[in-house]
Amino acid sequence: MRRDVFQAIADPTRRDIINLLANSQLNLNAVADNFTISRPAISKHIKILTECGLVIIKQQGRERYCHADLKRLKEVASWADQYRAFWTGKLDALENFLENEQTKTKIIMEAQPLIVERTLNASAGRIWQALTDNDQMKNWYFQLEHFEARVGFEFKFKGGTKEKQYLHKCRITAVEPEKKLSYTWQYDAFPGQSEVTFELFPESDDKTLVRITHTGLDSFPKDDPNFAVASFTKGWNHILGTSLKAFVEA
Known part of the structure; x- marks a missing residue:
């Protein structure tokens, strides 16, 4: 045709x-x-x-x-x-x-939320543990000093590129065990406020759709390519499709 x-x-x-x-x-x-x-x-x-x-x-x-x-x-x-x-x-x-x-x-x-989703070969319970247990998070996510899955808990971590690291400051805003985890996402010394949400949708006993929604990206500085939508898209695709996938399916 x-x-x-x-x-x-x-x-x-x-x-x-x-x-x-x-x-x-x-x-x-x-x-x-x-x-x-x-x-x-x-x-x-x-x-x-x-x-x-x-x-x-x-x-x-x-x-x-x-x-x-x-x-x-x-x-x-x-x-x-x-x-x-x-x-x-x-x-x-x-x-x-x-x-x-x-x-x-x-x-x-940029004004619309960034949504990345994958179906992982693991139960919702297994994935929830990976999302909320700090010892497990260190194997696939960022290195956090402390983490508790409760509304109001604040945590920090560093992440970025080899050339530049950013201090992330987060506060948990929603917790629904084995269903939903949300927290604010901002950077120390930079303007902007966003929110990240992990949602779990069981498809069977050992298969779960995981959706990551990142809102507020348009509030970050426009002159730093690390704050561009494309940069976040690449990062969340790697975290969900490679790091978390490898950890929970091992």
């Missing part, structure tokens, strides 16, 4: 995917790690972009890599050229339009 290129670029997520792949070649998982929506949803967007010729997928060993083929955007340029009397330039006007749309999308994404 060959889709209309205009249909492809009408969706802001697909425009972001084109921008991502314009200067780099990524496998499907790497593309999905840059977005907060599910991998199946990203796969559908990639499928549409492939059908209209804006993205090409090549098999390299066991991996499938995607890259953007921007030649098809000439159709958009030709269409836009008809209306140059209404714009100050030809492609400059289209470029400005797409950049403005991308900026709007980024603002909306």
